[in-house]
Amino acid sequence: TVTPIPSNTSNITRTLTFTPVTMGPDQLNGDFLINNASMDINIINYTIPFNNTEIWELINQSAISHPFHIHDVQFYILSRNGVAAPINEQGRKDVVLVKPQETVRFIAKFEDFYNDTLPYMYHCHLLPHEDGGMMGQFIVENPVITGYSLSDNDFTIHPNPTDGAIHITSKKDFPIEKIELFNALGQLLQTNRLAYIQDYKLFTNNFQSGVFIIKIYSGKNIITKNIIVH
Structure with missing residues (x-):
């Protein structure tokens, strides 16, 4: 099997679309966006419950490949453009190359760590793209923490x-x-x-x-x- 995590156990599917800031031939020089936005350190893009199983769908609408990396978890590739992952991609990963005009789907279970304060990152692993804002962040929250009544x-x-x-x-x-x-x-x-x-x-x-x-x-x-x- 491609993954020991059945896709029908996913709690949610998140779609991340990669696009260039500038269309046309100049797009090869960057910068690039995820879901039409650059990284904002003051914004948490996703809040993920601890133990959540999720499918992330990566859609590359640019003319250049992007090695996508996620912190905190490793994942299993489900498919490329609807075709099951080849045998060399069936192990646990934390980076996946998404080619131009390609859609890659992977599944992960957020079961190792949680922290309601410190975010984890996801980003393109090409340093110029990462530095140009092709990043986002998420937190994994513990749903059993009891709230304190603020005053x-x-x-x-x-x-x-x-x-x-x-x-x-x-x-x-x-x-x-x-x-x-x-x-x-x-x-x-x-x-x-x-x-x-x-x-x-x-x-x-x-x-x-x-x-x-x-x-x-x-x-x-x-x-x-x-x-x-x-």
């Missing part, structure tokens, strides 16, 4: 009311993982996934005046606050 003393949110931006600052023990913003009806307006930072500036220039609800996540810890926009 107003753990974060400062100012100015409130505001007419332009809200500054959110956390104590060092509670770095910010994610911020969600809701309107007064409880409808989710935006989600900002962050890389466990201490300070964040939420711009409100495009919001209508009114009361909004902000939910701040730090690991398994959550606090909810009302903000007023003039």
Whole structure:
């Protein structure tokens, strides 16, 4: 068999598409994107539950090959352009070459390590592409951690009311993982996934005046606050 992990045990399929920043002949000089985005150190691209089994689908829409590397786990290649992996690719891997206009699918189980604070990386293993932003990051979270009830003393949110931006600052023990913003009806307006930072500036220039609800996540810890926009 190609893999000892049956594909029907996958909890989710994630698609990562590689594209050049510049189309045409100049694309061979880089840079390249993953899912139309360059690496942002303040963004966690994926939050993966510990023990999750996942299929990652790599679609290369560029004119150059990309050796894709993932940290934390090793994986088994399922197919190239729908054809089962050849015998030389049937072992455990942590790098796979994705050729131009090729789709590679692999399966992995995130069962070895978890850390709700420190992210793992995935990226093209060509250094110029990696340095040019062809990277992303994910965390593997432990779903059994019990949450701590945050208090107003753990974060400062100012100015409130505001007419332009809200500054959110956390104590060092509670770095910010994610911020969600809701309107007064409880409808989710935006989600900002962050890389466990201490300070964040939420711009409100495009919001209508009114009361909004902000939910701040730090690991398994959550606090909810009302903000007023003039």
